[in-house]
Amino acid sequence: HIFIEYHSRNDKKQELHNILMFFNDFGYRYHIKEAFVRKHPFIDRNCMVDMDLQLNLFFMKE
Numbered sequence: 001h002i003f004i005e006y007h008s009r010n011d012k013k014q015e016l017h018n019i020l021m022f023f024n025d026f027g028y029r030y031h032i033k034e035a036f037v038r039k040h041p042f043i044d045r046n047c048m049v050d051m052d053l054q055l056n057l058f059f060m061k062e
Helices: 016-025
Strands: 002-009 028-036 051-061
Touching: 002 016, 016 028, 016 051
Parallel strands: none
Antiparallel strands: 002 051, 028 051
């Protein structure tokens, strides 16, 4: 089992898809749980210092 806390920075390209593809290619299934939620994601774009998204990623081998 693997756990990753994913952070998306306001000033950087999002890379979540690369992480998911990497683990998928090695036979892992994943579960994603939100860790930081914005009430209005289309309006509140920069509400947490320099992050706009935080997720908890759980990977389990098939």
